[in-house]
Amino acid sequence: MxxxxxxxxxxxxxxxxxxxxxxxxxSADGRHLAVLVREGGRGTSPTLPWAALxxxxxxxxxxARLARDQVGRAPGWMAQVGVVGEGRKHPAALPLSVTFVAVxxxxxxxxxxxxxxxxxxxxALPARQLVMVPAAVAALRDRMDxxxxxxxxxxxxxxLSELQLMYELxxxxxxxxxxxxxxxxxAYLVEPTDAWxxxxxxxPAQLFRYAPRRRRGVRRSVRFxxxx
Amino acid sequence: MxxxxxxxxxxxxxxxxxxxxxxxxxSADGRHLAVLVREGGRGTSPTLPWAALxxxxxxxxxxARLARDQVGRAPGWMAQVGVVGEGRKHPAALPLSVTFVAVxxxxxxxxxxxxxxxxxxxxALPARQLVMVPAAVAALRDRMDxxxxxxxxxxxxxxLSELQLMYELxxxxxxxxxxxxxxxxxAYLVEPTDAWxxxxxxxPAQLFRYAPRRRRGVRRSVRFxxxx
DNA sequence: TCAATAGTGTCTGTTAGACATTATGGA
DNA sequence: TCCATAATGTCTAACAGACACTATTGA
Numbered sequence: 001m002x003x004x005x006x007x008x009x010x011x012x013x014x015x016x017x018x019x020x021x022x023x024x025x026x027s028a029d030g031r032h033l034a035v036l037v038r039e040g041g042r043g044t045s046p047t048l049p050w051a052a053l054x055x056x057x058x059x060x061x062x063x064a065r066l067a068r069d070q071v072g073r074a075p076g077w078m079a080q081v082g083v084v085g086e087g088r089k090h091p092a093a094l095p096l097s098v099t100f101v102a103v104x105x106x107x108x109x110x111x112x113x114x115x116x117x118x119x120x121x122x123x124a125l126p127a128r129q130l131v132m133v134p135a136a137v138a139a140l141r142d143r144m145d146x147x148x149x150x151x152x153x154x155x156x157x158x159x160l161s162e163l164q165l166m167y168e169l170x171x172x173x174x175x176x177x178x179x180x181x182x183x184x185x186x187a188y189l190v191e192p193t194d195a196w197x198x199x200x201x202x203x204p205a206q207l208f209r210y211a212p213r214r215r216r217g218v219r220r221s222v223r224f225x226x227x228x
Numbered sequence: 229m230x231x232x233x234x235x236x237x238x239x240x241x242x243x244x245x246x247x248x249x250x251x252x253x254x255s256a257d258g259r260h261l262a263v264l265v266r267e268g269g270r271g272t273s274p275t276l277p278w279a280a281l282x283x284x285x286x287x288x289x290x291x292a293r294l295a296r297d298q299v300g301r302a303p304g305w306m307a308q309v310g311v312v313g314e315g316r317k318h319p320a321a322l323p324l325s326v327t328f329v330a331v332x333x334x335x336x337x338x339x340x341x342x343x344x345x346x347x348x349x350x351x352a353l354p355a356r357q358l359v360m361v362p363a364a365v366a367a368l369r370d371r372m373d374x375x376x377x378x379x380x381x382x383x384x385x386x387x388l389s390e391l392q393l394m395y396e397l398x399x400x401x402x403x404x405x406x407x408x409x410x411x412x413x414x415a416y417l418v419e420p421t422d423a424w425x426x427x428x429x430x431x432p433a434q435l436f437r438y439a440p441r442r443r444r445g446v447r448r449s450v451r452f453x454x455x456x
Numbered sequence: 457t458c459a460a461t462a463g464t465g466t467c468t469g470t471t472a473g474a475c476a477t478t479a480t481g482g483a
Numbered sequence: 484t485c486c487a488t489a490a491t492g493t494c495t496a497a498c499a500g501a502c503a504c505t506a507t508t509g510a
Binding site: 018019053055056057058059080082083084085086087095096098142145146147148167171173175179180183184186187189212219220221222223224225226 | 281452
């Protein structure tokens with residue numbers, strides 16, 4: 001509602017913006033995590049999508065609007081990551097930046113002027129934006145057991161191997177197949193469709209969709225994972 | 229370094245502040261979590277400690293300075309929680325507020341003009357600050373298995389029952405005693421002292437101190453805890 | 457037939473939680 | 484003595500991970 005910025009330009013008028021809203025939009029590129037990066041025009045360096053923050057609107061709504069405008073579609077999931085300031089360089093001359101992380105399904109095309117870049121091959125982003133990416137990825141990893149993040153990074157129908165690969169990407173480590181499927185079944189999170197997909201050689205895989213059935217929350221036991 | 233605000237007043241000069249830094253300082257009051265609240269003077273309502281943010285300094289350093297100035301001592305642990313805006317009321321007329329959460333050991337006296345208030349009995353704080361408290365408590369709960377939060381909310385020497393009670397406060401549920409101690413022993417996080425403490429009747433408890441021994445991080449198995 | 461992937465059944469070591477028991481103080 | 488709390492040992496059901504096996508396609 002109201003005016004929508006279609007380019008990352010601080011808009012004039014209204015309350016003077018004092019912070020930016022920066023977006024780390026994540027997806028999977030094969031076996032790699034990728035983020036959406038706006039290509040730098042001649043001489044200018046690439047940046048993450050961002051906009052000056054109109055503080056009169058709720059933060060979450062402003063972030064959702066930014067994502068829709070920049071990515072071209074509503075993200076499957078998004079959340080606030082935190083604030084960065086500290087005098088690190090940013091394309092805006094504003095002192096603070098609020099980082100949001102968003103996820104979209106694999107295969108979502110990059111809008112014109114943007115590219116999917118693997119997080120392991122990031123270009124020289126502005127310093128302040130560079131620290132946002134690992135923080136955003138860590139936020140995904142931290143919340144993936146409480147929010148359907150991996151599912152929102154997949155199409156509506158997916159194979160269990162694709163789902164497991166997504167979990168492995170986010171966690172950064174391999175998982176045990178039988179164990180993964182047992183836990184998934186016990187959680188009542190997916191339901192099978194009657195469709196199968198054949199990928200190259202090998203037995204075709206059944207397609208599933210995300211269909212969580214209500215259940216009471218599992219109480220995790222206490223864990224002490226401090227490293228010292 | 230530089231000037232230090234000793235009262236929650238937006239300071240003039242330098243870069244015009246556009247955000248506040250608000251502190252949710254937590255401790256344990258018996259069997260309840262408590263936060264430090266600045267009493268409202270005649271007619272004014274109580275508030276959380278806060279200050280205008282000097283964005284030229286690193287955020288973490290500014291928050292640490294605020295905590296030291298307002299609480300009177302360096303907190304045992306602190307972290308950024310997030311940003312709140314959304315037009316909710318705040319004593320400062322600034323559009324954004326960055327929330328930090330801090331913990332101090334039980335028994336830390338409240339500075340003059342402030343009081344420890346149980347989170348279940350919060351007074352009518354400004355709307356923006358009211359939403360910070362549950363967010364801060366949730367942040368403690370989320371990170372207590374990766375940071376020594378419970379230990380920093382206790383004196384240097386404590387009994388295992390006190391430690392378990394702190395975990396129960398933060399988690400909001402009861403824990404199994406034998407199981408708790410087994411997990412604690414397996415984590416090599418505490419070492420016994422040669423002191424014992426007798427509390428009323430019952431067998432005296434041995435005192436322990438936090439002394440984590442380096443070990444490699446435990447890899448948690450995959451959990452699906454989505455509620456649907 | 458072989459290669460490759462999907463999907464499943466069984467076994468085993470680990471562990472969370474329940475329960476019981478001993479230890480040691482105060483009232 | 485009784486009671487309350489600390490501390491610990493034992494048992495069991497649940498489960499993560501390893502392994503093996505079958506199923507089903509393309510080459």
